Amino acid sequence: MxxxxxxxxxxxxxxxxxxxxxxxxxxxxxxxxSSGTEYDVRVINGFTDNSSLPLVIWCASEHRDLGGRALQERDDFSWRLRTDMWGKPNFICTMKWDQKRKRFEAFKVQRDVRRCSPLRKCSWLVTQNGFFFSSDDVNWKKDFSWP
The missing domain is CATH 1.20.5 (Single alpha-helices involved in coiled-coils or other helix-helix interfaces)
Incomplete structure (x- = not known):
């Protein structure tokens, strides 16, 4: 040789x-x-009566800005991502409703590759009472409240 x-x-x-x-x-x-695995992330406006006041959302990762939207009742904002071997991408979303504002990790690789499986689906339902997570859009668990 x-x-x-x-x-x-x-x-x-x-x-x-x-x-x-x-x-x-x-x-x-x-x-x-799980490097290279695709995940679907979805944020749903779960407010019950906010027809005159939308839920405003803006999401981005270190390398990808998804932009923002004003979500009316039951509207959703969704995207697909692919993980890499360095534990990225993580997506941060800023939510605004009336005078309330909350920044949260909509997808964090270290936290979500396990809890979004096996369907590779990560859903958030945002309501007056807080932020609820589900991996099947049926069973929701409150993760945190508005500030």
Missing amino acids: NKKQLISFGIILILAVSIILLSFSQPGQEYLV
Whole structure:
């Protein structure tokens, strides 16, 4: 084997070992193995009577600005993302309703690759009472309140 072949073999060996080690990651590190997985994220206006006052949303990640929208009752704002091996992307949304404003992580890889599975669906229902999460659009759990 010449020097170039030896270097190429070494690089391939390192990559192979890295992939094998990633498959045995520690609990809580599943996002490393889930690299390249697609997720659907959805934020729904769940207010019961806000026809004259929409829920305003603006979402972005480090590299992707999704823009903003004014959501009327039952309108939703949704997008699809693909995770990477560095635990990205994380999406932050800013919500505004009347005088209330709340910034929250609509998708955080370390938190959501587990709880959005197996359907790879992450839904948020925003109401007067707070922010509710679901991975199936049936069972909702309150994550936090408005400030």
